[in-house]
Amino acid sequence: xGQYVVLxxxxxxxxxxxxxxxxxxxxxGGDGSPRTLALDKTFSSREAAKIIAVxxxxxxxxxxxxxxx
Numbered sequence: 001x002g003q004y005v006v007l008x009x010x011x012x013x014x015x016x017x018x019x020x021x022x023x024x025x026x027x028x029g030g031d032g033s034p035r036t037l038a039l040d041k042t043f044s045s046r047e048a049a050k051i052i053a054v055x056x057x058x059x060x061x062x063x064x065x066x067x068x069x
Contacts, residue, residue, distance in 0.1 A: 006057030017042035
């Protein structure tokens, strides 16, 4: 599977709100280019946008499978 780095971004809009965007990059064994995701919704604070960006980044990483017993 490998390990991933989640890189959130919270650019501001012209009206003073913030967008949530995230890049997910595999540390080892990947092709080196990150997967990027930009959300359409805007947020009133940078912190709210960052929380959503990080959460969406986690959703983009594969979950480890449970060991069979």
